[in-house]
Amino acid sequence: MTTTLAPATRETTATTKAAPRTAARTRRTAVAWLFLAPFTLLFLLYTAIPAVAALGFSLTDLRGADLRTPLAVNFTGLDNYLRLFQDDSFLRDIGNTALFVAAGVPLTMGVGFTLALALDSGIQRLRGALRTVFFAPVVTNVVAAALIWQYAFHPDGTVNQALAAVGLAGPNWLDDPDLAMPVVVLLGVWRNFGTAMVLFLAGLQAIPRDVYEAAALDGAGRWRQLRYITLPLLLPTTLMVSVLLTVFYLQVFDEPYLLTDGGPLGSTESVALYTYHQFGAGQFGMSSAASFVMLVLVAVVSVVQFRLLRSRT
Amino acid sequence: MTALTPTTLKRPALYGALILCALLTVLPFAWGVSGSLRGLDEIRSDPGALLPHHPTLGNFTRLFETQGFGRFALNSLVVAAMVVAGNIAAASAAGYALAKLDFAGRRLAFGTVMAALMVPFTAVFVTQFVITVDLGLADTLAGIALPGAALPMSVFIMRQYALSVPDELLEAARIDGAGEFRIFFGIFLPLAGPAVATITIMSFLTSWNNFVWPLIVAQSMSTYTLPVGLAATSQAAAHVTDYGLLLAGAIVVMLPVLVLFLCLQRYFVQGIAGTGMR
Numbered sequence: 001m002t003t004t005l006a007p008a009t010r011e012t013t014a015t016t017k018a019a020p021r022t023a024a025r026t027r028r029t030a031v032a033w034l035f036l037a038p039f040t041l042l043f044l045l046y047t048a049i050p051a052v053a054a055l056g057f058s059l060t061d062l063r064g065a066d067l068r069t070p071l072a073v074n075f076t077g078l079d080n081y082l083r084l085f086q087d088d089s090f091l092r093d094i095g096n097t098a099l100f101v102a103a104g105v106p107l108t109m110g111v112g113f114t115l116a117l118a119l120d121s122g123i124q125r126l127r128g129a130l131r132t133v134f135f136a137p138v139v140t141n142v143v144a145a146a147l148i149w150q151y152a153f154h155p156d157g158t159v160n161q162a163l164a165a166v167g168l169a170g171p172n173w174l175d176d177p178d179l180a181m182p183v184v185v186l187l188g189v190w191r192n193f194g195t196a197m198v199l200f201l202a203g204l205q206a207i208p209r210d211v212y213e214a215a216a217l218d219g220a221g222r223w224r225q226l227r228y229i230t231l232p233l234l235l236p237t238t239l240m241v242s243v244l245l246t247v248f249y250l251q252v253f254d255e256p257y258l259l260t261d262g263g264p265l266g267s268t269e270s271v272a273l274y275t276y277h278q279f280g281a282g283q284f285g286m287s288s289a290a291s292f293v294m295l296v297l298v299a300v301v302s303v304v305q306f307r308l309l310r311s312r313t
Numbered sequence: 314m315t316a317l318t319p320t321t322l323k324r325p326a327l328y329g330a331l332i333l334c335a336l337l338t339v340l341p342f343a344w345g346v347s348g349s350l351r352g353l354d355e356i357r358s359d360p361g362a363l364l365p366h367h368p369t370l371g372n373f374t375r376l377f378e379t380q381g382f383g384r385f386a387l388n389s390l391v392v393a394a395m396v397v398a399g400n401i402a403a404a405s406a407a408g409y410a411l412a413k414l415d416f417a418g419r420r421l422a423f424g425t426v427m428a429a430l431m432v433p434f435t436a437v438f439v440t441q442f443v444i445t446v447d448l449g450l451a452d453t454l455a456g457i458a459l460p461g462a463a464l465p466m467s468v469f470i471m472r473q474y475a476l477s478v479p480d481e482l483l484e485a486a487r488i489d490g491a492g493e494f495r496i497f498f499g500i501f502l503p504l505a506g507p508a509v510a511t512i513t514i515m516s517f518l519t520s521w522n523n524f525v526w527p528l529i530v531a532q533s534m535s536t537y538t539l540p541v542g543l544a545a546t547s548q549a550a551a552h553v554t555d556y557g558l559l560l561a562g563a564i565v566v567m568l569p570v571l572v573l574f575l576c577l578q579r580y581f582v583q584g585i586a587g588t589g590m591r
Contacts, residue, residue, distance in 0.1 A: 025417070031493045032416035038403035040422075042463040047429050050440035057439060067446060118331055123324070126331070132578055133335045136342070139574045139581060141522045143540040144563035147547055148345040151556050158344055158363060190341070198582055251433045254524060258544065272435040276525070279439055287439050295436035302431050 051295070057288035064282035080289035089266055090290065093274045097250060100185060100270060104249040107189045109241055112196025117230075119197075120204040131201070138194040146258035149187050150174065177267035180260050184268050187255045192248065196241050203237030204230070243305035247298055271297075345567075348560035349373070356557050372561035380558070381534055382565055385542035389521060392458045392538055396520035399462025400512050407463075408471025408508075409501055413483060414493070423472070429465035434525065442529055452532040461520055467512045470584065474508035475501065507580075514577060515584040521570055539566045 058080055066072050084090050115134055119127055137145070152158045153173040160170025173179045207230065215225050253272040256262055262269030262277065269277070271294050278287035343363070348356070349372055351365040359366075376382045410416070411423050441460055450456030478501065486496045524540045531537050537545065543562045574581050
């Protein structure tokens, strides 16, 4: 687009003196799109086209084996979607994903907010060091973290040895359908509370100190200040963090894939992991349909977020 | 949880609670380091002990001698270098244009960046894979790097930074007859050091820790990045449960970034706080 615009623009500026203003604007536009070209090209190739194509794939019976023989692919309409919503394992995975969101979001936010509040409460010593420590899991590689988790929650691992030391018999965490999910969620919380904490800290530091001083003069105690100043003024941050985490846990993949590969008995398989398993089985059409359902879910959450943010701020 | 709030506690209790939380946070690192220093016999006989009885670096030498971790590390570095270079080039130009140039389609372009921030990876990876195969880039390092070479997050960070550069500075150069490219390279980029640093850190982190995409694209050991190599080693070792070796691998994968983080944490935190993304 930019390459065809640029010469035409130059011609206009040279010949038509009558409209220098529009010519200059066309030229500016051409230059700007030239600046945007590398990003735009990669965005089209790896985001826009794939997103549209995924929708197309989801309406076909495309299999991995068909990649070299496109003519063998049939248009099947909404078949994949109908099959998805009759597939017990997909419905179970939607339930699992909802569980990830319902447990992961409040826990991550709760820990992040509490620590942010503690770090913002006027302590001076160790503040930077503590913030660094709490943020370290965010930058830690998830494959490495998951391995350590597996080791710790192994039947003879550190966690069970600690339990044995106080006389408790530790279970086989990751092989128990009821216990695997809490461990997977715990890894997610450990990896993400630092992000929530940093965002809450930024929000807390944006609240002017004199608001608190005025409230204190009027006799408001710490709890009332928290209830009537901090929480209301922090609402935009809280909304942002909650949506960010909701979108994250809706797409949860790494933690269940690495710790349990969705097991035992599918008890930790998320929608994203379902998509990946279908892809691995060569069912590209089904995989695309499942991923499109996820795209819609994420889009709905994002739109709701923007509505909320706009009406509140 | 509420017991932690500063409102109800005196300072020493607050410090105590915070330090306890910090210890809990670093506990997994301690498990990893201690496990990586223990021999196979020791792990078998006393798997859950927190401290090694006879510390050894044997796991690390085995890792590099027999498991090809040197190659994986090199691959990770090459991919990260491509990703970082792509992000600096593409995002500084795009961010500058979005913040400082007035042009037709500007709102659309910015809307696109914001929308791109939200497209879930699972929604596009199948087609990304098909495109990568079509481009002949399957099982190549370029194929691993390319989708991350222009992250919307980087464009967003660069745009936010460019907004803070005064217009007068650029206007003065324009009046002196400088073209947009001269202004970009001569005035804007030299000023953009902090934003370039943030983008470098963030895109390096994204690339170094990226797992699923390299897992899909890399099909042979020669293109494995560290996380993929570690996951493969872990699956291969599942029956032996050679945890000493695996934990040594985990340390090799996470240590470079943790050291980098300790040195440059300001930029890491800025990057996350600026976009709320990883």
